[in-house]
Amino acid sequence: PDTAGVLLSVEGVTQQFRGLRALDEVSLVVHEGEIRGIVGPNGSGKTTLFNVISGFYRATAGTVGFAGTETTTARPYVLSLAGLSRTFQNLRLFGQLTVRENILVALDRSRTRSIWQYALWQPGVWAHERRLRAQAAEVLQRFGLADFADADPTALPYGIQRRIEIARAMAARPRLLLLDEPAAGLNGEEVQQLIHIVRSIRDSGTTVILIEHNMGLVMSLCEQVTVLSSGTVIAEGTPRQVVTAPEVIEAYLGE
Numbered sequence: 191p192d193t194a195g196v197l198l199s200v201e202g203v204t205q206q207f208r209g210l211r212a213l214d215e216v217s218l219v220v221h222e223g224e225i226r227g228i229v230g231p232n233g234s235g236k237t238t239l240f241n242v243i244s245g246f247y248r249a250t251a252g253t254v255g256f257a258g259t260e261t262t263t264a265r266p267y268v269l270s271l272a273g274l275s276r277t278f279q280n281l282r283l284f285g286q287l288t289v290r291e292n293i294l295v296a297l298d299r300s301r302t303r304s305i306w307q308y309a310l311w312q313p314g315v316w317a318h319e320r321r322l323r324a325q326a327a328e329v330l331q332r333f334g335l336a337d338f339a340d341a342d343p344t345a346l347p348y349g350i351q352r353r354i355e356i357a358r359a360m361a362a363r364p365r366l367l368l369l370d371e372p373a374a375g376l377n378g379e380e381v382q383q384l385i386h387i388v389r390s391i392r393d394s395g396t397t398v399i400l401i402e403h404n405m406g407l408v409m410s411l412c413e414q415v416t417v418l419s420s421g422t423v424i425a426e427g428t429p430r431q432v433v434t435a436p437e438v439i440e441a442y443l444g445e
């Protein structure tokens with residue numbers, strides 16, 4: 191098989207919840223540099239697929255490979271260290287922390303020191319702290335959040351909160367970013383900003399997979415779309431190809 195440029199491969203993944211088969215032998219391959227859309231009616235298994243890929247669920251059968259390693263049973267924190275970040279359908283920001291601190295906690299760990307070095311007052315700690323703050327400032331700037339750095343994120347408008355979530359996920363400098371319905375609850379202008387943000391994320395070298403109901407957004411962002419229905423992949427192709435596929439039209443008729 192051609193594995194050149196493959197970042198994520200899902201092979202024959204089944205996820206069984208008691209009597210319910212949320213995913214039924216799902217396979218897909220995502221290449222480095224793609225913006226992939228995952229669409230499908232409610233309950234078709236999209237979030238379950240994200241949970242399997244990011245290690246929150248362990249697949250009942252099948253395998254997941256990320257960045258050249260089999261990660262079927264890898265825990266979420268291991269996948270995060272390996273370069274996989276995600277956002278959730280419902281916002282999960284830390285309300286006790288400022289926006290800046292929400293970014294600081296998520297920064298690329300490969301350059302951090304052990305907590306003991308702080309406790310022991312080692313030389314270099316302050317320089318290191320300055321570097322982390324500079325890195326956080328860079329992320330805030332990049333996502334247009336500098337003005338809100340010291341705010342309580344939960345007091346900010348919803349659209350800004352969603353942007354903070356993406357910024358926090360990107361603070362770890364992931365190779366793969368999973369976005370679960372990033373446009374949910376956004377107004378038209380915010381959707382345009384989101385399109386711009388996702389493109390810049392991909393252009394900076396991070397591969398993106400997004401679950402989305404907003405077909406306009408999928409149309410303008412994704413080169414390839416995977417369509418799920420009742421836990422199986424029923425179509426895959428360009429947005430134009432899939433929206434005209436009879437199986438897809440039929441799957442959405444019940445919505």
Ligand code: ADP
Nearest residue numbers: 207210212230231232233234235236237238239
């Ligand atoms: P989608 O994201 O496409 O709306 P989901 O992946 O959230 O669909 O859900 C697919 C099906 O799996 C649904 O019927 C849902 O109720 C079920 N499901 C998801 N997670 C669990 C779970 N942890 N336990 C039991 N059933 C679940």
